[in-house]
Amino acid sequence: MQIIDGRKIRDNILENIKKEVELLSFVPVFCDVLVGEDKVSEQYVRMKDKTATSVGIKFHNARFPATITTEKLIEEIKVLNNIPNMCGLIVQLPLPENIDIKKVLDAIDPDLDVDCLGTIASEKFYQNISHLAPPTASACVAVLKSLNIPLENKKIVVLGNGELVGRPVSALLKSLGFEVNTITRNTENKEMILKNADVVISGMGNGKYINSLMIKENAIIVDAGTSESGSGIVGDVDIESIKDMQGFISPVPGGVGPVTIAMLLQNVLTVAKNKNN
Numbered sequence: 001m002q003i004i005d006g007r008k009i010r011d012n013i014l015e016n017i018k019k020e021v022e023l024l025s026f027v028p029v030f031c032d033v034l035v036g037e038d039k040v041s042e043q044y045v046r047m048k049d050k051t052a053t054s055v056g057i058k059f060h061n062a063r064f065p066a067t068i069t070t071e072k073l074i075e076e077i078k079v080l081n082n083i084p085n086m087c088g089l090i091v092q093l094p095l096p097e098n099i100d101i102k103k104v105l106d107a108i109d110p111d112l113d114v115d116c117l118g119t120i121a122s123e124k125f126y127q128n129i130s131h132l133a134p135p136t137a138s139a140c141v142a143v144l145k146s147l148n149i150p151l152e153n154k155k156i157v158v159l160g161n162g163e164l165v166g167r168p169v170s171a172l173l174k175s176l177g178f179e180v181n182t183i184t185r186n187t188e189n190k191e192m193i194l195k196n197a198d199v200v201i202s203g204m205g206n207g208k209y210i211n212s213l214m215i216k217e218n219a220i221i222v223d224a225g226t227s228e229s230g231s232g233i234v235g236d237v238d239i240e241s242i243k244d245m246q247g248f249i250s251p252v253p254g255g256v257g258p259v260t261i262a263m264l265l266q267n268v269l270t271v272a273k274n275k276n277n
Contacts, residue, residue, distance in 0.1 A: 001239075002248045004222075006139075006255040009146045013262040014055050017269050021056040028087035028272035029058045030114075030265070031080055035073065035099065036066035041092045051261050057268055060086070070100040074107040081109040087275065088114035088268035111274075114267035116168070125168070128175050131274065132267045137168035139259035140201050140222050141176070143250050147220065154220075157181045157197035159210075159236065165203025165224045208238040212245055219247045224256040 021028065030052045032045050049059040062080055064073060080089055089112040095101050105118045113121035116134040124130035144151065156173060160166035161184050170180045181197070183190045191214070194200065199220045202210060207227035215221065225236030235252025242249065250256055 001242050001245050004143055004146065004248055004250040004255055006143065006250055006258040009142060010258040010262040013142065013259070013266060014051065017262070017265055018055040020269055020273070024272055024276050026085050026272075026276070027056065027058050028268055028275075029060050029083060029085045030088040030268045031060040031062050031083070031086065031090070033062045033064070033073075033077065033080070033089070033091045035064045035068060035092070036096050038094075041094075045092055048261060048264070052265060052268070055265060057087075057265060058085075066096045069098070070103055073099060073104055077104065077107040081107075081112060085272075085275075086112055087271040088112055088264070090115040090117075090264070112271060114264055114271065116267075117163075126171055131270050133172055133263075134164070134168040135260045135264040135267060136165050136203075136224060136256065137172045138263035138266070139256045140165070140169045140224055141172055142259050142263060143222050143256060144199065144220065147248060149220065151178060151199060154198035155179075155181070155196055156199040156201070157183060157194055159183050159194070159200065159202040160204040160225070162203055162205075165201075169201055169203065169224070202236040204236050206236050207234045208236070208241075210237045211241040212238075215242065215245070215247075217246045219245075221247065221249045222256060223250055223252050226252055226257075 032048050034041060034045050052059045089108050091104055108118050110118055110120035116122055116125050116132055125133055156178055158166050158170045158180055161182055170182050173180045181193055183193060194214055195216055201222045203224040205225045205227050207229055221237055223235035223237045226233050233253055239251060
């Protein structure tokens with residue numbers, strides 16, 4: 001099984017983003033709102049700060065205490081919406097339990113919602129009338145494109161129908177003209193559908209669920225699921241089980257994850273280019 005190097009794909013995308021940012025007439029601003037002091041969330045925000053800065057996008061720090069109310073956070077987001085040259089605004093999840101996530105996400109200006117998690121931005125994506133696409137779904141497609149393997153006649157299966165991976169990646173692939181089979185808990189003959197799949201995209205968050213008996217030789221597997229285990233973060237695929245098979249696998253970590261940040265910044269660039277016109 002050949003390992004797909006997500007970091008290499010990320011670097012290629014970031015290199016192109018940097019070149020395009022240099023051609024803009026202004027410096028785009030990106031903000032990842034952090035509420036509370038969750039160490040993992042802080043790490044993700046620092047990573048986005050570093051990556052954005054590396055391609056010439058200015059990172060705006062916005063940190064608030066875990067005690068902030070939903071109403072006050074919405075007020076703060078409305079202020080952030082209006083910062084000059086703001087081209088991307090997201091809220092780092094999870095939020096503290098006292099915060100109404102939906103109300104907060106819907107306070108983001110839909111034109112700046114580069115995570116596509118607010119109601120309007122999400123609806124525009126699913127209606128196929130948006131310039132933006134959810135970053136993780138875009139990352140899965142970018143991983144597939146990096147292989148330069150024609151997918152037109154391939155049987156594509158998506159495991160899971162969640163809001164972060166399964167549902168948007170199915171919609172994105174369909175918008176590109178591909179036929180997609182989505183497997184959920186209620187799908188009949190799911191074992192046979194999975195076994196016959198040429199391309200498998202998994203976003204279940206079910207650690208090491210997929211093994212060598214469940215897939216066919218030469219399958220392309222994009223693992224976008226993450227679960228915590230004793231040894232750290234693992235994906236939906238048991239890589240040890242499939243390592244001697246033919247095909248391709250994007251691992252966890254090091255596969256879809258790095259590419260997701262690049263696609264997030266690609267969305268920021270898209271917003272900036274629309275402002276630039």
